[in-house]
Amino acid sequence: MSPTSRAADTLPTALPSFVGRQEDTAEVRRLLGRARLLTLTGVGGVGKTRLALEVAQGARAAFPDGVWLVDLAPVRQASAVAGAVAAALRLPGDGMTPVLDHLVEYLAGRRALILLDNCEHLVDPCAHLAQVLLAAATELRVLVTSRQSLGLPGEHLFTVDPLPVPDQAVELLRERAVAVQPEFAVDATNREAVVRLCRELDGLPLAIELAAAWLRTLTVDQITDRLADRFALLSRGSRTAPPHQRTLRATLDWSYGLCTPAEQALLARLSVFAGEFTLEAAEEVCSGDGIARYEVLYLLDRLVTQSVVVVRRYRARTAYRLLETVRQYGRDRLAESGEEQRAQLQHRDYFLALAEGIAAAWCGPGQQEGLERLRNGHADFLAALDCSDAPQSRLALVAALRYHWCVGGFLGEGRQQLERALRSAPEPSPLRAQALWVAAWVAMLQGDTLAACGRLDEADRLGEEFDDVTVRGHVQGLRATLRFQQGQFDEVLPLLRTALEWHQASDDAFGFVITLYVLGVAETLAGDANADETARRAVCAAETLGDRWILAHALWVQGLQSFLRSDREASAALLRAALEAGQGFDDHTWAAQTLELLAYLAVPENEYERAANLLGSARALRQYVAISPLALAPLLTTHHARCVEHIVEALGPDAFEKALAYGGRLSTPAQAVAFALGSQTPAASPVADxxxxxxxxxxxxxxxxxxxxxxxxxxxxxxxxxxxxxxxxxxxxxxxxxxxxxxxxxxxxxxxxxx
CATH class of the missing domain: 1.10.10.10 (Winged helix-like DNA-binding domain superfamily/Winged helix DNA-binding domain)
Structure with a gap:
């Protein structure tokens, strides 16, 4: 029997049902129709081999001279690659002709497909073999599965991603579970647990199949709860699978073993990152002790090439991440290496320096970029705060993240982290004094006056003890704001003016400009003759610094002043300018106040439904961060009541409540600002849909x-x-x-x- 007539025998005669890869299969078949060399890449356990086999099975008719599977997993020597191909094709050798030459002679002129499976440990010899065979056999196609590409000219790549959760991943789990537990079904009682399990397993088919095998004895919830040690749990594999695919750990051991010692060290160190990371972060955190900073780029590129590290490309940046399964594996390796503590400290120090740098440069044109960096690093900042051997460093980091907490929309998280950091470092110190005034700021924004006052009292004592004029300036400014909220107006203006003096003495740009803004609000509502000039100074200072956040606030003050003078046209223009300046900031308090004023302005224009929408959105914004109503402008409550009265009179109570709830669906500052500027309606809100x-x-x-x-x-x-x-x-x-x-x-x- 000729090799051609036996060609199909080299593929499995029966494959497990193929779940979730129909679109991938179609795309790979399309690529194979035009590419002579096609490589499927992806992390271990993602299903490259299974996809390649599905494609090869369906391609038999297109390759009349044979479709051959060459499993290279057991091959260890580069010199044995050609022999493995010849053995798969069942080509007898004459003992005299080199095997590669024999393959060239046989395949020349034949329309055939060779599937080289598991090439990652033999990339160079596989690349050489493919190059020689494709040059000699013009009708030949080569399909490769590998965790890295062969790097040949004309090679097409297709990345096999994990299965989407919930759809395909859940269906795979269901199908494999039925095989061991026939009565198993995904229904309303367990669907969310199944989805969570699939998500915990990163949508990796191998991990899902291994987990499904446990459904004979465990429930879905029990499996999920035991995933903290997923490598011990997911150790029951198929006896017929290749050894490196029988368990999740074996799969990752296989990938790890293919890395050089330097690549292994970098992979282990990268596991300290809790979320996505940048090249700069990897260079800072992972270099040293055998890995030079300049080497990190090349080693990281190798790990990406080998599908160990996932790359994410965004419009303005490139980020990297480890799948959670890979990260846990790397963390185990890091602990085994004895480098875990050093890596954690370098990770903490990097994110502390990042937060402090953003805080120091806050009053400038890079605020939104800084906030974006803080948001992107949120998981890693929390991980850095968990580094518990240095409470003073935790205090420094939690205070440096003040704009992340108070401007970036993380007030609740900030409150928890500040309280925790202050408990862990109770002894008096300059860092504690700084963290105390930040904690007071957060508590004040949440409307917790009692907690804010307590923190300010201690911060004031420590500021005096350590002669810290920056802390004392913030204490005075925040005290003034609290007095303002409590209606103690006689004390407000003197406190704010003293705070300005402290901030000028300490050259604290942020303290100075935010105090100017608050002073402008207080003077405006107190009817002080200096109000217009103070607001103008705040606008000018913000524009000079390039501080868009304070500019948005200062323009709001000017809009408030125009409103109180009944100059509706000027007020609307200033408030719109404030909204445009404040786009991109998750500042719920400012956005709520701005929408309040716009609602008041809408009533005289007979825009009652819009006014109710704006009031509803303002209310939702305050509720979302637990801030008190009209937190910085209690004297506007009269205008608020009058506005509601007019709307109810015009629309009726039921329509008013409906419009209020409708506006309440604008649940983020971005949505509220977009609506107020006319570029979004509540119905367009993701939550509303x-x-x-x-x-x-x-x-x-x-x-x-x-x-x-x-x-x-x-x-x-x-x-x-x-x-x-x-x-x-x-x-x-x-x-x-x-x-x-x-x-x-x-x-x-x-x-x-x-x-």
Whole structure:
């Protein structure tokens, strides 16, 4: 029998059902129709071999001279590659002719497909073989699976990604689970648990199949709860699979073993990153002790090439990340190496320096870029704050993140982290004094006057003890703001003017310009003759510094002044300018105040429904960060009441409540600003279109809205606290929220009548 007639025998005669890769299969077949060399790349366990086999099975008719599978996983010597191909083709050798020459002679003129499977440990010899064979056999096609490309001219690449969660990943789990537990089904009672399991497994087919095998003895929740040690759990594989594919650890051991010692060291060190990371971050955190800074780029590129590190390209930046499974594996290797503590400290020091640099340059034109860097690094900042051996460093970092907490929309998280840092370092120190005034700022924005006053009292004592004029200036300014909120107006102006003097003495640009803004508000509402001049100075100072955040606030003050003078046209123009300046900042307080004034201006124009929408959005913004109504302008409550009265009179109570709830769906500053500027309607809000949460996530949201902690929610639902933690993170990610308060307010808004 000739090799051609036996060609199909080299492919498996029966493959497991193929789930979730139909689009990939079609695209790979299309590419194979025009590419003579096509390489499927991807992380271990993602299903490259399975996809290649599916394509090869369906391509038999297109290759009448044979389709051959060459499994190179067991091949260890470069010199044995050609022999493995010859053996797969069942070509007898004569003992005299070199094997590669024999292959060239046989394949010349034949229309055939060779599938070289698992090439990553033999990239160079596989590249040489493919180059020689393709040059000699013009009708030949070569399909390759490898964690890195062969690097040949004309090679086409197709990256095999993990299965999308929930759809394809859930279907794969269901199908494999039925094989071991025939009565298993995905329904309303377990779907959210199945989705969470698939998400925890990164959508990796190998991991999902290994997990499904445990459904014979464990529930989905039990498997998920045991994933903290996923490599021990997912150790039951198929005896018929290649050794390196039988368990999740074996798959990763295989990838790890293909790396050079330097690549292995970098992979282990990269595991300290909790989220995406940049090249600069990798260079700072992972260099040293055998890896020069300049080497990190090349080693990282090698890990990307080998599909160990995932690259993410955005419009203005490139980031990298490890799949959680790979990260946990790398963390184990890091601990084994004895380098874990050093890597953690370098990670902490890098993110501390990053936060301090952004804070120092805050009053300038790079504010939005700085906030974006803080948002992108959120997971790693939290990881750095967990580095518990240096409480003073934690104090420094939590204070340096003040704009992330107060301007970036992370007030709730900031409050928790500040309280934790202050508890861990109770002894008097300059860093504690700094963290105290930041904690007071956060508490004040949340409307917790009692906590803010307590923090300010201690910060004042420490500021005096350490002769820190910056701290004392902020203490005076925040005290003035609290007095203002409490209606103690006689004390406000003297305190603010003293604060200005402190900030000028310390050359604190942020303290000076924000105090000017607050002084402008206070003077305006007190009817002080200096109000217009102070607001103008604040606008000029912000423009000179390039500080768009304070500019937005200062323009709001001027809009307020025009409103109080009944100059509606000027007020509307200034408020619109404030909104344009403040785009991109997640400042709920400022956005709520601006929408309040715009609502008041809409009533005389008979735009009653729009006014109610604006009031609803302002209310939602305040609720989401738990700030008190009209936090910086209590004297406007009279205007608020009058505005509501006119709207209700015009629309009626039911229509007013409906319009209020409709506006409440504009749940972020970005949505509210876009609506106020006319570029978005509440119906365009992602939250308004659909509830993206699963049934269990909705249950968790309802309990969050009742004020229950994660531990109490776990007891209520009879699940583990870790399960609730994951549900909360999933909820926040789906809704693009940064705090539990936002989830609670969103849930309340969802319960409001909409018709």
């Amino acid at each position: 659909a509830n993206p949460l699963t049934k269990r996530e909705r249950q968790v949201s309802a309990l969050i809205a009742k004020g229950l902690s994660n531990r109490k929610i776990a007891a209520e639902l009879v699940v583990s606290p870790r399960t609730v933690d994951s549900h909360v993170e999933s909820i926040r990610a789906k809704l693009h929220f940064s705090s539990r308060a936002q989830v609670a307010a969103w849930w309340a808004a969802q319960q409001a009548p909409t018709s």
